[in-house]
Amino acid sequence: MADVKKVVLAYSGGLDTSVILKWLQDTYECEVVTFTADLGQGEEVEPARAKAQAMGVKEIYIDDLREEFVRDFVYPMFRANTVYEGEYLLGTSIARPLIAKRLIEIANETGADAISHGATGKGNDQVRFELGAYALKPGVKVIAPWREWDLLSREKLMDYAEKHAIPIERHGKKKSPYSMDANLLHISYEGGVLEDTWTEHEEDMWKWTVSPENAPDKPTYLELTYRKGDIVAIDGVEMTPATVLATLNKIGGENGIGRLDIVENRYVGMKSRGCYETPGGTIMLRAHRAIESITLDREVAHLKDELMPKYASLIYTGYWWSPERLMLQQMIDASQAHVNGVVRLKLYKGNVIVTGRKSDDSLFDANIATFEEDGGAYNQADAAGFIKLNALRMRIAAGKGRKLF
Secondary structure, three states, X not given: OOOOOEEEEEOOOOHHHHHHHHHHHHHOOOEEEEEEEEOOOOOOOOHHHHHHHHOOOOOEEEEEOHHHHHHHHHHHHHHOOOOEOOOEOOOOHXXXXXXXXXXXXXXXXXXXXXXXXXXXXXXXXXXXXXXXXXXXXXXXXXXXXXHOOOOOOHHHHXXXXXXXXXXXXXXXXXXXXXXXXXXXXXXXXXXXXXXXOOXXXXXXXXXXXXXXXXXXXXXXXXXXXXXXXXXXXXOOEEOOHHHHHHHHHHHHHHOOOOEEEEEEEOOOOOEEEEEEEOHHHHHHHXXXXXXHHHHOOHHHHHHHHHHHHHHHHXXXXXXXXXXXXXXXXXXXXXXXXXXXXXXXXXXXOOEEEEEEEEOOOOOOOHHHHOOOOOOOOOOOOHHHHHHHHHHHHHHHHHHOOOOOO
């Protein structure tokens, strides 16, 4: 431990990281630099500064990363229509590589020789933080207190905080009902009653969305403008990436969109039940597929769909900074060169309904697709040879008397 002189801690100012801060000071006898990221979690981050100062921290970083988060992480992910295990929009996963990146940048700026985080030894986040850190600074030391200390319950953490006069707000109860994570893309809920997979989630748990039953009886219409696969305007009003997502979160939440209750497979081996609110992301996914449906070549679209599960898995398991993810991203970004245009949506009681899409780069040709006279644009007689050639191998096998089963 003597080789650690300075450590950069990912610090929220909550119970866990406040205890970690003091524990690092006492156990490693090192200087601690705190880093607090504003990723649009909807809570004040400035109070973390006062708490860190009260604990003797001299170098305090509080960074507004909302635009970088959406522009450089969320948007690239949605260009691939990324979904993990068919449902999860990766709201927690996609924030971790940015936090890891900033931890390493601050370590370089301050001359720190270690970083630290509050992720437990049971979850995915420890993997995501540390894979990112090692990819960006191979020789960095990572301190993960949950894998070292014996403070393995909330009560022990609270006792430690009281013993060391750590400024922690008590809320009149020993245990929080849920473990939660929030950023501009989503808010997640784990633990509590959700640990019984048969128990229905509680209605008062949700914070961003109204229930579909209580959503307005009148639909909301939106027009999203795309440029190279990214939303650049809502209803004709140009917006920055973070403003786009914040706006869609608000409108989607008002219409009961984006709730999810799933059991997922964690990278560390266990299954975990989580509930998620991702109103803006749910809208973005549906709209992006709609604009791609008229602007992407068929085989390009199908290849993207085949590669997407691998891309999603790389993000979920913490390989954002890996060469394979970067290679896939170049291919995905190249596919978006002509993904331009406007998508019209109807939001109604939890549903995102595509009602229109248009683009100057559209590959949809009404003259060919029409059920009416096409003026010779398509020769239907050509289909006979096409079908026979595609059936040739099956015709040969059947002619040899081969059984199908």
